[in-house]
Amino acid sequence: xxxxxxxxxxxxxxxxxxxxxxxxxxxxxxxxxxxxxxxxxxxxxxxxxxxxxxxxxxxxxxxxxxxxxxxxxxxxxxxxxxxxxxxxxxxxxxxxxxxxxxxxxxxxxxxxxxxxxxxxxxxxxxxxxxxxxxxxxxxxxxxxxxxxxxxxxxxxxxxxxxxxxxxxxxxxxxxxxxxxxxxxxxxxxxxxxxxxxxxxxxxxxxxxxxxxxxxxxxxxxxxxxxxxxxxxxxxxxxxxxxxxxxxxxxxxxxxxxxxxxxxxxxxxxxxxxxxxxxxxxxxxxxxxxxxxxxxxxxxxxxxxxxxxxxxxxxxxxxxxxxxxxxxxxxxxxxxxxxxxxxxxxxxxxxxxxxxxxxxxxxxxxxxxxxxxxxxxxxxxxxxxxxxxxxxxxxxxxxxxxxxxxxxxx
Amino acid sequence: xxxxxxxxxxxxxxxxxxxxxxxxxxxxxxxxxxxxxxxxxxxxxxxxxxxxxxxxxxxxxxxxxxxxxxxxxxxxxxxxxxxxxxxxxxxxxxxxxxxxxxxxxxxxxxxxxxxxxxxxxxxxxxxxxxxxxxxxxxxxxxxxxxxxxxxxxxxxxxxxxxxxxxxxxxxxxxxxxxxxxxxxxxxxxxxxxxxxxxxxxxxxxxxxxxxxxxxxxxxxxxxxxxxxxxxxxxxxxxxxxxxxxxxxxxxxxxxxxxxxxxxxxxxxxxxxxxxxxxxxxxxxxxxxxxxxxxxxxxxxxxxxxxxxxxxxxxxxxxxxxxxxxxxxxxxxxxxxxxxxxxxxxxxxxxxxxxxxxxxxxxxxxxxxxxxxxxxxxxxxxxxxxxxxxxxxxxxxxxxxxxxxxxxxx
Numbered sequence: 148x149x150x151x152x153x154x155x156x157x158x159x160x161x162x163x164x165x166x167x168x169x170x171x172x173x174x175x176x177x178x179x180x181x182x183x184x185x186x187x188x189x190x191x192x193x194x195x196x197x198x199x200x201x202x203x204x205x206x207x208x209x210x211x212x213x214x215x216x217x218x219x220x221x222x223x224x225x226x227x228x229x230x231x232x233x234x235x236x237x238x239x240x241x242x243x244x245x246x247x248x249x250x251x252x253x254x255x256x257x258x259x260x261x262x263x264x265x266x267x268x269x270x271x272x273x274x275x276x277x278x279x280x281x282x283x284x285x286x287x288x289x290x291x292x293x294x295x296x297x298x299x300x301x302x303x304x305x306x307x308x309x310x311x312x313x314x315x316x317x318x319x320x321x322x323x324x325x326x327x328x329x330x331x332x333x334x335x336x337x338x339x340x341x342x343x344x345x346x347x348x349x350x351x352x353x354x355x356x357x358x359x360x361x362x363x364x365x366x367x368x369x370x371x372x373x374x375x376x377x378x379x380x381x382x383x384x385x386x387x388x389x390x391x392x393x394x395x396x397x398x399x400x401x402x403x404x405x406x407x408x409x410x411x412x413x414x415x416x417x418x419x420x421x422x423x424x425x426x427x428x429x430x431x432x433x434x435x436x437x438x439x440x441x442x443x444x445x446x447x448x449x450x451x452x453x454x455x456x457x458x459x460x461x462x463x464x465x466x467x468x469x470x471x472x473x474x475x476x477x478x479x480x481x482x483x484x485x486x487x488x489x490x491x492x493x494x495x496x497x498x499x500x501x502x503x504x505x506x507x508x509x510x511x512x513x514x515x516x517x518x519x520x521x522x523x524x525x526x527x528x529x530x531x532x533x534x535x536x537x538x539x540x541x542x543x544x545x546x547x548x549x550x551x552x553x554x555x556x
Numbered sequence: 557x558x559x560x561x562x563x564x565x566x567x568x569x570x571x572x573x574x575x576x577x578x579x580x581x582x583x584x585x586x587x588x589x590x591x592x593x594x595x596x597x598x599x600x601x602x603x604x605x606x607x608x609x610x611x612x613x614x615x616x617x618x619x620x621x622x623x624x625x626x627x628x629x630x631x632x633x634x635x636x637x638x639x640x641x642x643x644x645x646x647x648x649x650x651x652x653x654x655x656x657x658x659x660x661x662x663x664x665x666x667x668x669x670x671x672x673x674x675x676x677x678x679x680x681x682x683x684x685x686x687x688x689x690x691x692x693x694x695x696x697x698x699x700x701x702x703x704x705x706x707x708x709x710x711x712x713x714x715x716x717x718x719x720x721x722x723x724x725x726x727x728x729x730x731x732x733x734x735x736x737x738x739x740x741x742x743x744x745x746x747x748x749x750x751x752x753x754x755x756x757x758x759x760x761x762x763x764x765x766x767x768x769x770x771x772x773x774x775x776x777x778x779x780x781x782x783x784x785x786x787x788x789x790x791x792x793x794x795x796x797x798x799x800x801x802x803x804x805x806x807x808x809x810x811x812x813x814x815x816x817x818x819x820x821x822x823x824x825x826x827x828x829x830x831x832x833x834x835x836x837x838x839x840x841x842x843x844x845x846x847x848x849x850x851x852x853x854x855x856x857x858x859x860x861x862x863x864x865x866x867x868x869x870x871x872x873x874x875x876x877x878x879x880x881x882x883x884x885x886x887x888x889x890x891x892x893x894x895x896x897x898x899x900x901x902x903x904x905x906x907x908x909x910x911x912x913x914x915x916x917x918x919x920x921x922x923x924x925x926x927x928x929x930x931x932x933x934x935x936x937x938x939x940x941x942x943x944x945x946x947x948x949x950x951x952x953x954x955x956x957x958x959x960x961x962x963x964x965x
Binding site (some may be wrong): 150152178181193196197198200202204231233235236249250251252253264274294297300301307308309312314316317319320321327337338341343344346348349351352353355356358359360361363365366381405406407409452453483485486523524525526527528529530532556 | 586587589591596604605606607609611613639640642643647658659660661673697702704709714717718719720721722723724725726727728729730732734746747748749751752754755756757758759760761762763764765766767768769770771772774775782788814815816817861862863865867892894895931932934935936937938939941964965
């Protein structure tokens with residue numbers, strides 16, 4: 148093992164995302180596809196809505212027949228047949244005719260627009276007065292106005308939001324090809340860690356990292372597999388990691404913040420199947436003692452044991468790798484960054500990227516980011532925080548009053 | 557039925573959230589509680605971490621023994637017993653002693669701080685040189701530094717994020733009381749609507765709203781129940797609504813944008829069990845023809861049929877009611893509002909609150925909100941959009957270059 152493995156910058160590490168490829172795809176039902184990552188390009192095989200459709204209650208007309216119409220000088224039109232919702236009108240409309248139509252109804256051949264009912268008056272069953280002119284296609288959605296046949300609608304790698312579910316429904320996609328759900332195994336290590344159901348003896352603490360990491364994995368749309376706690380023992384850790392790599396698409400090992408344990412984890416990761424040590428230390432704080440190995444196409448992470456450090460590393464380093472594996476095109480996006488005003492000076496060491504926890508406060512219409520200070524072993528600091536602020540490696544610190552971009556969490 | 561039922565403002569409608577109470581609570585396992593709403597206050601029944609813990613690899617010492625220590629003038633200390641991870645040291649430390657300790661280890665009685673290993677040199681097995689002084693509690697998390705016994709940690713109504721799962725784990729909460737998951741029934745109405753698996757005849761379209769609304773409900777953390785499509789028929793709609801109210805905690809009826817259908821929906825809602833019509837029209841655009849009734853403790857909504865209108869009404873009106881029912885304290889929060897620069901002028905009618913769809917674009921470090929224009933029947937406009945911008949009822953419009961707050965979606 149090389150003890151002089153060079154600490155990598157955050158940028159270096161992000162450059163390694165490309166070494167991992169996306170999950171295979173599978174076909175699921177449309178409701179199951181909600182929130183998943185699309186695994187196919189979607190092209191419209193038909194026009195949408197597919198017919199000329201009214202957006203108002205009123206009368207379908209030829210717009211030219213209404214030109215110049217006003218309260219003082221209404222246009223008189225003959226009432227043609229009635230248009231039933233969901234039916235094709237069985238008649239064509241001539242220039243001196245109007246046909247009553249409801250919102251969502253199909254315009255008859257010959258009609259190009261709809262006069263709102265408020266601007267009409269039925270004189271008798273056969274005649275209607277029109278008080279306002281309409282332009283061609285007014286109060287109408289045209290046949291291909293939403294999407295035209297052959298048009299590319301969605302690209303593979305898009306997250307299926309509610310509106311994407313809607314357009315897939317409109318196109319009759321009862322089944323959709325999506326990337327398979329990524330499973331992420333979590334192993335907690337440390338002789339001092341006990342399961343949640345145990346009362347820790349003095350000197351021991353309950354396993355927080357398995358639960359914080361499981362929550363983060365679920366939030367990202369992947370599936371956490373909690374594999375439990377492994378003692379500080381090379382053979383046990385090797386067995387647990389081998390099992391994890393075999394069963395999951397990514398592995399997180401948390402704990403082992405002591406130098407001895409880190410060396411130990413590196414050794415174990417170096418002995419896995421088809422393995423390569425990619426990262427041994429990142430110039431970020433918290434989170435420096437982070438390890439990344441590749442076993443086949445699977446990223447295997449050694450995360451710091453401190454609960455805050457492990458969460459921060461997940462948010463800023465692990466998540467893009469997870470998104471890439473999940474098939475998401477926008478894997479590099481940190482999500483919405485909320486601008487807020489820093490409430491106090493924050494110092495930062497040059498040569499490393501710092502992530503500070505902040506509480507977001509609203510005062511008189513302005514958002515403020517109040518640094519939450521405290522050691523990275525204190526879960527309290529994350530409970531009090533709503534976000535992280537990045538301080539770049541070439542920045543010495545940030546001044547009170549500076550506008551910072553908060554990564555929400 | 558009162559045809560002159562007054563259109564309500566958005567504020568009026570929000571004032572009605574208090575008429576509905578939260579779901580009952582239930583007890584689930586800690587992993588199941590992830591993302592749910594806490595149904596009990598959590599008080600620390602113990603100190604956390606519960607013992608004095610090292611945050612570094614090094615030597616546990618009495619800090620006073622290191623005062624004045626430097627490279628030139630190191631402090632010489634005797635090496636006391638070794639501290640095994642997860643064990644209570646079986647010795648106390650005197651002022652001339654130091655004990656090797658790993659990150660996470662428990663300090664022996666008598667020790668109040670840790671010297672980092674980098675600032676020490678083992679002279680022999682029995683003696684260590686200390687090159688740097690430490691302050692009391694330096695490189696240590698004290699016994700009650702995270703939480704003190706008796707301290708209130710979390711309030712009922714809090715959404716359980718990953719960090720809240722962590723603190724619940726630390727306290728040994730294998731089971732947690734949360735609000736029951738809210739079920740929301742969705743009914744699509746309209747003779748022109750066909751299920752996704754059907755090829756629509758001319759004049760008909762596939763059911764988008766059931767799918768967009770199901771996605772929005774899932775995103776909110778509730779459970780959608782798609783009850784299918786009901787034809788424009790009073791008896792069928794009454795039967796479907798009665799069934800929905802019996803089985804779900806909230807009901808969404810979408811469609812019926814024609815005046816006739818709206819009257820019809822109001823009639824049906826007025827005939828439900830223990831019912832009261834609360835809202836018949838809201839001064840928002842899109843979304844004016846929105847209906848809200850209370851059947852027992854269950855909100856029953858008549859949403860507009862246009863796919864964009866139904867989504868917007870869900871985001872800005874229905875969601876706070878849903879969150880209140882889910883037990884969430886922050887039900888009124890629209891979530892993170894992202895400031896962005898408007899790329900063009902947008903006009904707005906006074907006397908109503910407008911919601912415009914915007915695409916978010918980043919250019920040279922600035923975020924821009926580009927209005928997505930188009931009729932509210934076009935799902936395309938939602939696929940192109942990443943957010944909504946609210947234009948207040950007393951505002952005539954917004955100018956290009958104005959900073960607007962985008963509600964992401």
